[in-house]
Structure formats: C-alpha cells, structure tokens
Amino acid sequence: MKKNGVDNLAFEPPSPEQRRAVPGPQQSPDPQEEEEAAEELCGWGRCAPPLLQLCNNAKGYLLFYSLLSVFQGIIVNGLINVSISTIEKRYELNSSLTGLISASYDIAFCVLCLFISFYGERGHKPRWLAFASFLIGLGSLVFSLPHFLSGVYKYGEKLDDTCPVTNSQFYNATCTPGSKSSLSNYLYVFILGQLILGAGGTPLYTLGTAFIDDSVPKHKASVYIGIGYSMSLLGPAVGYVLGGQLLNIYVDFNQQVRTDITPDDPRWVGAWWVAFVVCSFCTWLLVAPFSYFPRRLPGTQRIQAEKISEAHDDGKEHKDMGKDIKNFPWTLWSMLRNPVLMCLVIAAAVEALVATGFATFLPKFIENQFGFSSSYSATLGGVVLVPGAALGQIISGTLVSKLKLDCKNVIKFIAITCSIALALNSVFLFAKCGNEPFAGVSETYNGTGMLSNLTAPCNMNCRCLRSVYLPVCGTDEVQYFSPCYAGCSSVSIQKSGKVYSNCSCIVNPKTAFNNFTNGAITGKCTSKCTALPAFLFFFFLTVVFTFMAVTPTTVAILRCVPDMHRSFAMGVHMLFLRLIGTIPGPILFGVAIDNSCTLWSVDNCGKSGACWVYNNHLMAYTLMGISATCKVISIAFTVIAFVLYKPPPVKTSASQKDIETEMSVQL
Structure with missing residues (x-):
C-alpha cells in the first residue's frame, strides 16, 4: 500500500505488539509502551471491556460527537428560535430583549472558549465533552423553568369586545400607577439557562472539532468535520419541526384548564417548554459514553507523524509556545499576530452575524410577510434553513476532500461561495410582500380618522x-x-x-x-401575496452557498496555525465568531425588526409590550441591507487572507520527494 508514492510499510514503525513478538531481548515488555497502549483503550481506568473497543475509533467518536451536536442543535438553534415569538407574548418581552436571550449563549461562549481551548488541549478532550453533555442538559432544564414558576397563562376572559363596551367589561382596564408585570422578570431565568448552554457548547466546537482533526488523516479531516457540522444542523431541523408542532398544543395542557382560543388567535401560546425538558434528559445519557473514550484514539500518533504542516509562514516563531500554562498570553498574542488566521476569523464572524440573525427571526419574518401562523412559519423556516445549511456543509467538505485542496485553494473556494451567496441575497428585492390594509395603521377608516390612531368617528x-x-x-x-x-x-x-x-x-x-x-x-385577512415559493427557493440557495464556506473555513483555520495550537486557534475562532457575529447578530436583527413595527401592544397604563403589526417593506429592505453589507465585508477579508497566506517552504516538500525517490531506487 502506497501513499504519496512512498511504501508505507517501509516507513511505518512496528507496533508495540510487533516489537514484543520479536524473539530475543526485545520480548521483554516495555512499561512505557504498555502504558501508552493502555491510554488508548476505551473504558474507565483498568475497566476496559472488549465490547467498548468496537467504538474506539474515529467513526465511533464521530457517532457520539454527532449525537451531542444534534441535541445541542435541537435546543439552542431549534427550540429556542422557534419559541422566541411565543416567549415574547407569554412573558411580555419585545424583540430586543428576546435577542438578548439568544445572545446570552454566545456571551458565555466568549468568556470561556479561550481558557477551555487552551487548557483542554493538554487535558482529556472526550471527558471535557462528557462535562459539556451534562451542562447542555442542565441549561435546557433551566430554560424551561419559567413555565413551572409563572403559573397558568391568562389571556383575558373577554373575547367578543363588541361595541359598545359596557361598564362591567372595564374590570381589566384599571391602571394602578407604578404597577409592573412580574412576567418580564423571567427574562433573567432564560438568560441563566442560555449561559449554562453556552458553557456546555464551548468544548463541543473547540476541543471536539480539534480531536477529530487529530485522529484522522489530513485529506479525510474535511469529510469528518463536514459530517459532524452537518449533523449538528440536523438538531435545528428536529427542533424546528418538533417545536413547531408543540406550539399547536396549548401551553397549560397539563393543568386541565379550559381554553376558548385556537392556534390562529394572536393570543395563543403553545407548549414551548415540553421539548426542553425531554432534551435535557436525553443529553444526560451521553455523559457516560464520552467518559469512556481514551485521551487519544488508537493510531493517532502515527497519523500525526505523517502530517505535513501548512502553517502560515511555517509558524517558526511559535513552535515552542503553548507548552506551559504561563505561556497563555504569548500563545494568544501569536494567534492574534497571524494575519491569515485573523482575516479568516473575522470573515467567518461577519457571516455568522447574518446566519444567527436569520436563524432567530426567519420564522417571524415569514409569519409577518406572508401572513401565516407561528407554528407554520417555524416549520417553513426549518425546511429552508436546516437542510440548506446541512447540504452546503456536506458538499463543501466532500469537494475539499476529493479535490485535496491545499490551504490557499481552500481560501479561494471560500471567497467564491461567499460571492455567489451575495448575488443570491437579492431575493429580498423581489420576493417580498406589502401589508394587507389595516384600519388605523396602514390606512384610515374610509377617509376618516388618522393613521397610527385606532380611534375614528365610527368607533x-x-x-x-x-x-x-x-x-x-x-x-x-x-x-x-x-x-x-x-x-x-x-x-x-x-x-x-x-x-x-x-x-x-x-x-x-x-x-x-x-x-x-x-x-x-x-382572524387576520388572508394575504394575497404569491411570492412565498420564490422566496423559499432563492433563500434556500442562499443558505446552501453561505454554509458551503463553513467547513472550508474551519479546515483553513486548522491548517494555517502550528499543529500544537489547533485547539487554541479554534478557541480564538469561536471567540471572535461570538463577539462579532452571533452575539450582536440577534440583537441587531431584533432592533431592526422593532424599528419596522407600526403597532405595539399597549397595556392599561400605556406601556408598550410586544409588536402586533410590522411594515413588511421596511423589514425586508432593512434585513437585506444588513445581510448584503456583512457579506461584502466577509468577502473582502477572505480575499485579504488569500493574498497574505504564505505556504510552508518548498524544502519540506522537496525533502519528502528526495526520500520517495531514494526509496523507489531501493525497491
């Protein structure tokens, strides 16, 4: 068997078992070799049953990594996004505050990612993921607590509200000065749940990804990472569908309360909390499997020895850093001074700003633009976002692997896919809908009254x-x-x-x-807009090409730094991804959507709550402007990274070629 023209049998060192099998003095067991072999067994301490060794390989690890990614995706990127509009109504929050809830996950990620990626590089990575599984389950359970603490949902007993309103119907119209609903205080419980989820997600996408890259050959890494990332998108798919269906069930179905409203009623609140409880216990089941994996998989040392560094400028000045905890600041400084790494990180972070914003508010966009219910809009959003993102990552990972692209060509591939996504972003220009006529909001009452005033002579x-x-x-x-x-x-x-x-x-x-x-x-008037099929089709293509850059970006980041710093480079990548992208993304999109509101809910004291009606044209143009601007910035930084990247010196490849030639002559 040959690889790169070299007979692997001529170079591959004998395994510890082969060396012990040789007659003579070499038969005596080497304690160090036995210790290294024991470290590669799957189990806990000396308890390493043969059955567990069936999963003691890269494919077995990828299986459990994918399962954890699925449940993390169900909770963080699926259920939470689907439940956002429902949580707004139930706990009297606006989009800016629910955007803060979404961003809290990334705030925790930012605070912890550098330290976990730096210290975890020297630790037991699979057991870090076992701890991550526990935290993700705990965070999901905490996120559901407001349902159990806030009591039964009260949407109001008065349903008809016909004219005139009698005095007896003013029972809920009294304003007590200084009174404030306590429901909005549950905002802090949601934030706490998201902070715990963020702490659990940090090892998954830093140490977990680096462990995959450590354990497989270089040309297979993009496939494994692509599969892992695409499986992480299966979670949001399940979350969108499951969460969307649960929203058709009344929130307090377990309380046996009588309801006089249906899911089409704007006051309806679905059972958003059920899936969070179920997923918390399912995620805890993964704690044990990750605890059994060894510090490194069998064959990892041989795989690492065969890899050739593609670090930018060969990473010479950084090779001795990162071996001690005291070198943390210097290692971080070396990462920040790597121009290729930082350009790729910034480009990915700006793309993440758009992706996270749409993941959070796409169901709300569809609901208001095309006049569908929250449940149906969430399902449509999941059908577009999740398969498109998964398909993009699988395609890009396969192409990079099959074409065996080096680091420079991977960066070029990223720039091409981002440019295509920018062109497809124009979907918002033609696949949008205007507002249906709304008396007192978008038009007057038959020429009487004023806009932005619901009261007119007729009422x-x-x-x-x-x-x-x-x-x-x-x-x-x-x-x-x-x-x-x-x-x-x-x-x-x-x-x-x-x-x-x-x-x-x-x-x-x-x-x-x-x-x-x-x-x-x-009910609302049926929308006459027919642009939904065109919007879904072109937005799906936009998502595909946007996420085709995700796996190649990860591969390029792992290649442009020294091998010993790959986990830390992923930590730096995730830090900027959160700081520039996923933290401000939902907040920015939430503020933009709030600015397009034309009718706010108002309580009896005149305080605004959630938004009932939006200006559809303004919402579409605003979101398109944010998306297009971010993509232009991302492409610019990717091009800069391509120009600045310096591949390793040719002498490394030349020396390898000399060895191959010499061995060919000997054979």
Missing part, C-alpha cells in the same frame, strides 16, 4: 380596549384591531367560527359573510 363611542387584541377581517377586506374597533355590535356563532355584524366602520363591503354585508370574521 369613538364604543370605548374600545386597546389592551385586547382580537383582529378581525371585514367584508371590505380590511383588517381591524378588534370587533369593537370595527364598530361591530352583534356576534353569532357559526360552524366556521364567530361572525360579527352591524359593523359601523365597514361601509364599502366587497364580500359577504353569511349574508352580513357589513360584517367581519375573526
């Missing part, structure tokens, strides 16, 4: 409650905040639901509901 005497949001669609195909604001004085129960009639604000009917020409039915 002035109704004394409607602004705190009760019950949208109805009139026969004039205009949406109203509630039956009261539409001036409806009668209600009847039909098979299709409640039908309101005698609506004084509806004067130009275009249709009829059960022979009521000036009536209205519950």
Whole structure:
C-alpha cells in the first residue's frame, strides 16, 4: 500500500505488539509502551471491556460527537428560535430583549472558549465533552423553568369586545400607577439557562472539532468535520419541526384548564417548554459514553507523524509556545499576530452575524410577510434553513476532500461561495410582500380618522380596549384591531367560527359573510401575496452557498496555525465568531425588526409590550441591507487572507520527494 508514492510499510514503525513478538531481548515488555497502549483503550481506568473497543475509533467518536451536536442543535438553534415569538407574548418581552436571550449563549461562549481551548488541549478532550453533555442538559432544564414558576397563562376572559363596551367589561382596564408585570422578570431565568448552554457548547466546537482533526488523516479531516457540522444542523431541523408542532398544543395542557382560543388567535401560546425538558434528559445519557473514550484514539500518533504542516509562514516563531500554562498570553498574542488566521476569523464572524440573525427571526419574518401562523412559519423556516445549511456543509467538505485542496485553494473556494451567496441575497428585492390594509395603521377608516390612531368617528363611542387584541377581517377586506374597533355590535356563532355584524366602520363591503354585508370574521385577512415559493427557493440557495464556506473555513483555520495550537486557534475562532457575529447578530436583527413595527401592544397604563403589526417593506429592505453589507465585508477579508497566506517552504516538500525517490531506487 502506497501513499504519496512512498511504501508505507517501509516507513511505518512496528507496533508495540510487533516489537514484543520479536524473539530475543526485545520480548521483554516495555512499561512505557504498555502504558501508552493502555491510554488508548476505551473504558474507565483498568475497566476496559472488549465490547467498548468496537467504538474506539474515529467513526465511533464521530457517532457520539454527532449525537451531542444534534441535541445541542435541537435546543439552542431549534427550540429556542422557534419559541422566541411565543416567549415574547407569554412573558411580555419585545424583540430586543428576546435577542438578548439568544445572545446570552454566545456571551458565555466568549468568556470561556479561550481558557477551555487552551487548557483542554493538554487535558482529556472526550471527558471535557462528557462535562459539556451534562451542562447542555442542565441549561435546557433551566430554560424551561419559567413555565413551572409563572403559573397558568391568562389571556383575558373577554373575547367578543363588541361595541359598545359596557361598564362591567372595564374590570381589566384599571391602571394602578407604578404597577409592573412580574412576567418580564423571567427574562433573567432564560438568560441563566442560555449561559449554562453556552458553557456546555464551548468544548463541543473547540476541543471536539480539534480531536477529530487529530485522529484522522489530513485529506479525510474535511469529510469528518463536514459530517459532524452537518449533523449538528440536523438538531435545528428536529427542533424546528418538533417545536413547531408543540406550539399547536396549548401551553397549560397539563393543568386541565379550559381554553376558548385556537392556534390562529394572536393570543395563543403553545407548549414551548415540553421539548426542553425531554432534551435535557436525553443529553444526560451521553455523559457516560464520552467518559469512556481514551485521551487519544488508537493510531493517532502515527497519523500525526505523517502530517505535513501548512502553517502560515511555517509558524517558526511559535513552535515552542503553548507548552506551559504561563505561556497563555504569548500563545494568544501569536494567534492574534497571524494575519491569515485573523482575516479568516473575522470573515467567518461577519457571516455568522447574518446566519444567527436569520436563524432567530426567519420564522417571524415569514409569519409577518406572508401572513401565516407561528407554528407554520417555524416549520417553513426549518425546511429552508436546516437542510440548506446541512447540504452546503456536506458538499463543501466532500469537494475539499476529493479535490485535496491545499490551504490557499481552500481560501479561494471560500471567497467564491461567499460571492455567489451575495448575488443570491437579492431575493429580498423581489420576493417580498406589502401589508394587507389595516384600519388605523396602514390606512384610515374610509377617509376618516388618522393613521397610527385606532380611534375614528365610527368607533369613538364604543370605548374600545386597546389592551385586547382580537383582529378581525371585514367584508371590505380590511383588517381591524378588534370587533369593537370595527364598530361591530352583534356576534353569532357559526360552524366556521364567530361572525360579527352591524359593523359601523365597514361601509364599502366587497364580500359577504353569511349574508352580513357589513360584517367581519375573526382572524387576520388572508394575504394575497404569491411570492412565498420564490422566496423559499432563492433563500434556500442562499443558505446552501453561505454554509458551503463553513467547513472550508474551519479546515483553513486548522491548517494555517502550528499543529500544537489547533485547539487554541479554534478557541480564538469561536471567540471572535461570538463577539462579532452571533452575539450582536440577534440583537441587531431584533432592533431592526422593532424599528419596522407600526403597532405595539399597549397595556392599561400605556406601556408598550410586544409588536402586533410590522411594515413588511421596511423589514425586508432593512434585513437585506444588513445581510448584503456583512457579506461584502466577509468577502473582502477572505480575499485579504488569500493574498497574505504564505505556504510552508518548498524544502519540506522537496525533502519528502528526495526520500520517495531514494526509496523507489531501493525497491
């Protein structure tokens, strides 16, 4: 068997078992060799059953690494993203605060990643992942605690809100000065859960990835890393689908409470908490398998000996660093001085800003742009984001492996995929929807009243409650905040639901509901926009090409630094990924979405809560502008990295070629 033209049998050193089998003095066991062999057994201490050795290889490790990545993805990138809009309504939070919840995971990651990646490089990496499994399960359980601590959800007993509102219906309209809902205080519990999840995710994507690169040949590393990363995206897929389906179940189904609302009602809150509890216990099951893996897999030393460094500028001045804890500052400084590493890190971080922002708010974007329910929007978001991201990483990992690209060509590959993604970003220009007519928000009440004012002459005497949001669609195909604001004085129960009639604000009917020409039915008006298929198709392609840069970026980062610093380089990469990308990403997107709000919920004291209606055009253009700007910056830094990268001196390859030639002559 030959590799790179060299007979491996001529170079491969005999194993400890082969050396002990040679007759003569060499048969005496070498204590050091026996100790090294014991360190490569799967088990705990001297307990190493033969059955466990079946998983004691790179494929076995990849299996459990992928399972942990799946559950971490279900919780962090799936369930939390799906539940964001539901948590906003349930705990009276706005998008900026829920963006802070999403960013809390990355804050913990930033604080810990450098230290864990530096100290973990010298430690037992699989057991670090066992600890990570425990923390991820604990964080998921903590995140679900607000449901058990906040009591039963109360959406209000008054459902009809017809005109006029009687005095007895003002029971919930009283404002107590200085009163404040305690629900928003659960924000801190959500943040605590995310901080624990961030601490658990740190070893997974620093030490876990470096352990894969240590344990497989260089040309196979991109495939293994690509599979691991793509499996981590299976988690969000499951999270989006599972979480979306659970949102169709009432939040307090276990309390046996009576509900008079359906999932189509804007006040509906689904059972967002169930999957968090289940996933916490499932993740704890992975603690034991990771604890059994050895410090290094069998054959790792031979694989490391065969690898040729591709470190930028050969990494000469850094080779002796990082052997002692006291060298932590100098090792960090050497990483920061590596221009290729830093350009790749910044480029990846800026891309992550966009990816995290869309992962958090894409369901909300679809819900408001195309008029679907939270559950259906979450499912559509998962169908686009997760398969696209997984497909992109698998394709790129396979291409890099099959083409055997060196570090410089990998960087060129990254620049090409990012450029294509930038061109596809124009999907927001043509695949967007305007707002359906909304009385008092996007248009006046038949020429009366003013914009941004729900009160008009036709409903002035109704004394409607602004705190009760019950949208109805009139026969004039205009949406109203509630039956009261539409001036409806009668209600009847039909098979299709409640039908309101005698609506004084509806004067130009275009249709009829059960022979009521000036009536209205519950729910928002159906969107007439037909751009959803085009949006989903082009956004899917954008996601594919965006994530085609993820695995090659990881490979390039691991190659452009000295071998002993690969874990630490991943720590630096993840630090900047969070600081520049995933922390500000949800916050920036949340602020941008809030700025496009045209109708806020208001309590009886006039305090704003969640947003009910957005300006769809402004939202689409704002998100497109953020995405395009970030991609241009990412491409610029990738090109700079390509220009600055200096491959190792040719003498390394030349000496290898001389050895190959000499061996060919001998053979």
